Amino acid sequence: MIALFENDRKILLALEKFGGKQSVKGIVSSTGLDIAAVTRSSLLLSERGLVEVKEVKRSIARLTSEGESYVQNGLPERRLLGDLIRAGGRVRAIDVPSITSIQASMVPIALGWLRKKNWVRVRKEGSDSILEVEQLQPAEGPDEELIRLLGKEGSVYVEELGTLANFLDVLTKRNLAVVEEETERHLILTDLGRRALSSGIVSEEGISSLTHDLLATGSWRKAKLRRYDIQASVAPTWPGKKQPYLRFLDDLKQRLIGLGFKEMRGPLVELAFYNCDALYMPQDHPAREIHDVYYVKEPAIGEIELPDILDRVRRTHENGWRTGSRGWRYSYSLSEAKRLLLRSHATAVSARMLLSKDLEIPGKYYSVARCFRPDVLDRTHLTEFNQVEGIILGEGLGLQDLLGVLATFAVEIAGATKLRFVPDYFPFTEPSIELNAYKEGYGWVEFGGSGIFRPELTKPLGIDVPVLAWGLGADRLYMMKAKIDDIRTLFTQDLDYLRREELI
Incomplete structure (x- = not known):
């Protein structure tokens, strides 16, 4: 007994x-x-x-809410293929949003997967990109079969998926499925x-x-008390705390302020003049095409209120003006400069700062700016992202000063253990440097670009001293620091992850 x-x-x-x-x-x-x-x-x-x-x-594998929406409707590339076929099988890329039923924000993603699956090919005809259908009735792919299975079963143990388990990585990278460990x-x-x-x-x-x-x-x-076991498991208690990535960005700003930087700001909806032209980016540059920039549909244009600066920038593009350059040798378009777009890089904020009445020389300025590009969503790319942009201007500055700033970012902010500076090219800097960093257990990561602003950028804006500039991926800085391998984790609404994420 x-x-x-x-x-x-x-x-x-x-x-x-x-x-x-x-x-x-x-x-x-x-x-x-x-x-x-x-x-x-x-x-x-x-x-x-x-x-x-x-x-x-x-x-255990299960679909995300986005994945579930495709169970009945099909993947966006499958639906877009049908729209292209109904439109005759040959459509200009710029006309795609007007002939499809899928959301405008999904068009670049669907186009990327159409090309990756070889369902369409892209031809260049003059300044137009033409989409041509290659496969009229492509067979159901393993990714589509897996979505159909998970949609039917709700959740499935990975070991029960057989060969389909090999394609889970494709769905997880697209944020269409998640794999969770269950104990x-x-x-x-x-x-x-x-x-x-x-x-x-x-x-x-x-x-x-x-x-x-x-x-x-x-x-x-007189009562008999039950023995109290201090090692027994109890229900966890989760105190309130700031979202991990937001906390990192706040800390990043405080560090820059502590180094003597002042914050600069700019609008999310920007003029092509500040986003491109003022940075000495020619108006026919590939980075200005619809595949790389979100243009605003309504209103499509804005006003540039600096006629003297606009004229200097125009003349620099056409013939070099007084910069010692020959310029890009084309006829500058005022209507192109007035186009409105979603800011595609944080350097647009630097252009505005160099024209600001509050600019101080010598001076140090930074911006943590939200930027937008129509990338294919995967573990390292989103259509919106954060860049930490910085400029330092003053007499006697050179490349060695720039490399020192970049090293500080990689080592002190991201916890990198090795650095690699790689020669690069940007229309607005010379020399141009790409920063790569390594961390044990994480690997090499490209953080972004940097350089010294060219005279073709600074002189038309009224700046006669060297300007060091860099634009680094704040998202990737945090990913390395926190050892996160999927950029979508930074913005997740998964409460379990947010509760368990350590304060770093």
Whole structure:
């Protein structure tokens, strides 16, 4: 005969009913006890050798809300292919949004996957990009089959997917599916536990909490108190805290301010003049095409209120003006300069700062700016992202000063252990440097570009001193610091992840 507390007795009897083995969830369902009570009792029973606790980890795949929306409607590239076929199979890229039923924000993504799957090809005809359908009825791909299966089953253990498990990575990178680790705890009756059940179990009296009546009457002195196990698992408590990535950005700003930088700001909807022209980017540059910039549909143009500056920039583009350059040798278009777009890089903020009446020389300025580009969504790219932009201007500045600033960012902000400076090209800097950084256990990452602003940029804006400039991916800085391999995690609404993410 063995004496057990009531909850312990219930669990042993439930295990006997299930043949000696059952999950914690199954015990909770069978006994009506809450999971915390079952967890505490299982630890006590384990200590007495009556049960064995085993943990089993399994990977479960399920669709995200976006993935679920494609179960019935199909992937956006499949739907866009149908729209292209109905439009004759040959469509200008600029006309695609007007002939398709999918959301405008999904068009660049769908186009990217159409090309990747070789369902269409892109031809250049003059200044136009032409899409031509290559496959009229492509067979269902493994990614589509997997979406259909997960949509039907709700969630599936990865080991049960067979060869389709190889294509889970494609769906997770597109944020159409997630794979989660599930830890199941199973309770198993030991031989000692079976003998205890055979010999009989009696309930042991005892209390686990002090009530008002016990304290008021003093009867707690005679009551038998249940042993308190400080190592027993309890329900986690999650204190409130700032979103991890926002906390990193705030810390980044404070560090820059501590280094003597002042903040500069600019609008999200920008004129092509500041985003491109003032940076000495020619108006026929590939980075200004619809595949690389979000142009505003309505209103399509804005006004440039600096006629003298506009004239200098125009003349610099056409013939070099007084910069010592020959310029780009084309006829500058005022209507192109007035086009409105979503800021595609933070250097547009620097252009505005160099024209500001508040500019100080010498001076140091920074901006943490939201930027937008129509990229294909994957683990390293989003259609909107943060850049940390900085400029330092003053007499006597050179490349060595720039490399020192970049090293500070990579080592002190991202925790990099190795650096690599790679020659690069940008229309607005010379020399141009790309910063690559390495961290043990994470690998090499390209952070962004930098350089010294060219005279063709600074002189038309009225600046006659060297200007060091850099634009680094703030998202990637944090990813390296936190050892995150999927950029979408930075903006996740997964409460479980947000609660468990450590303060760094």
